[in-house]
Amino acid sequence: MNETLDKSNLNFRERVSEFVAGFGLPRLIIAAFLLLLFIAAPFVGADFWTQISNTINRFSWNAVMVLAMVPMIHSGCGLNFGLPLGIISGLLGATLSIELGFTGPMSFVMAIVIATPFAVILGAGYGWLLNKIKGGEMMIATYVGFSSVSFMCMMWLLLPYKSPTMVWGLAGKGLRTTISLEGFYDKVLAKILQIHIGNLSIPTGTLLFFALLAFGMWAFLHSKTGTAMTAVGSNPTFARAAGVNVDKMRLLSVILSTWLAAIGILVYEQGFGFVQLYMAPFYMALPAVSAILIGGATVNKATIPNVIIGTFLFQGIVTMTPTVMNSMIHMDMSEVIRVVVSQGMILYALTRKTEATK
């Protein structure tokens, strides 16, 4: 009698530890922390449904940029710290679309259309570079992102933009640091089929747009090309033996990632309502990287559920901590918590022994 009890007890404990090992301890802590925040929210006077809608809103802004991480992880290029390069293509699309006089929903469509060739060209160059330096991708990606952002800082001033909504009023040239999207594509996706129930509001259109892209990515990864890409990531030698052109696959994944980053920033802008130029894209790669890692991805393995769970957890913490912590201990520690959680997660992923082969 006693023995069986012990056994089942042991089994349970084993199962728990197995679950923890599979899910990853840091992920579990973060999920528990977020759950705690949600439970605590009503007690400290924050409205539960407003919090939920804020989280969903921010999820819809950021999800596409996190999705952009997936192709490069699959092809073995590691975490795309060079996300700012794609963001710059998106910004070029956004500003040119406004400059050419498009307004309303059309400006969003045109921004995507214009951003695409930039993303393909920049992504191709970036992918070519990453093929030259296999094994050292992440550090160089970071600095490619930084150099391109600082290079564009000069370009935003020098390019001959004329539209009065975008340039500095006095000088008549040089783009402003933030450009309002009112009258252009502010909330253009979010407004489609938007649901309002009391304090809860859901930007259905943005979520659908993300679902469309995520489904496209899922379908692509299960196509012949997608499978070949995954093979390149998991074992390049085997892939080469099977007749897959490794460099071409990697190049394709980088272009795809760059393009998704360009779309991602446009989706972010339509939710946020502003285009942010100059140094704004500088650190945008880090939240996206840590979001997908929180979702359970590793340096060489990522799935669509990782993207969804990760973005929700990360954005949940980002939105919940300021309100809940503020009213609980009267200190705004959200920034510190955000930095420690996100960078800690990246560090954890980089130091896992199983992945540190290469």
Place this chain on the structure above:
Amino acid sequence: MKNNGNGKKVLNFLGNNSVPILFILICIVCIPVSGFSPSYLINEIVTRMGRNIFLILCLLIPIMAGMGLNFGMTLGAMAAELALILVSDWQIWGIPGVVLAMILSIPFSILLGALCGKILNMAKGREMITSYIISFFMNGVYQLIVLYMMGPIIPIKHTTVKLPRGYGIRNSVDLFHMRQCLDNLMAVRIGGVKVPVLTFLLIGLLCLFIIWFRKTKLGQDMRAVGQDMDVARDAGINVERTRIISIVMSTVLAGFGMVIYLQNMGNIATYSSHSQIGMFCIAALLVGGASVDKASIGNVFLGVILFHTMFIVAPKAGAIITGDSMIGEYFRVFVSYAVITIALIMYETKKRKARSRAGQQLQLAQQEEEAAANE
């Protein structure tokens, strides 16, 4: 034939030193355009040499141990800032304050450096990106300590340091009574140029230390680890320990360097002084012709002179050429990042070439062996 060889030599020289040569060209173009007087320029450069060289020298030790550019030197800078905040709250000024801050920074640096080294040992082969992320992570922890713990947990008395709300440190801590005390103590004026002799003496001492250290057992071990970890391990060197020591040394030296840097600046920007320091130091070192796996003291000096000349003249020259002062401002930031990017790319391509060459040699040897066996 001989001429051809010479031509090749010249090309090789140009290829190996392309970054410094490019910078010399930039400086040659920008200096006359900016219109600064030579005495002003020399004065500025000498000041900046005193301010920065010590910090940059600390990067040499991890490069020796094959751990690449130590982006984690920011940790040492944070340790120094913690020490300086405490010292200025205790109101110990002048040289004693500087010395005390240096001594006080040592335990912080050792702690942070050991932690950093431990983590880097878990991420072999990707040290640089990891040390880079560590600096971000530790910045979060630093903010936690300085913004929330200083006051309630770590006693801070003076309102000149503390925020009005009762805890946390002000955005900027004034080091007025410490300002340039090290630089002024034995300063010599040579034709209108102020030379901070004592600071340069300290730098000279560190250079001598590094030269001596290379010859010690530990220094030799580090170089062996940097060459090939497996071979070093077979030779009986404790690889992990050696790597941790190299990072700890670098962090402690970075702490000293940051104290020197801040006493020259005269105030601490509590939340931002350390964040850019790693990037600028690394860029300066690379401008001097160093690479990720090889750097000398000469690279440091040349790099500081070239990089900071560019840094001084670029905004002014940019303003005159384009009519917009921000262009030059952005240009120098861009150049710093671009230099690091190019250096990293060159290092990785070189590594790959060496690897494929080794592979070819192995293949050739195998073929020969097979041929011999067939005969």
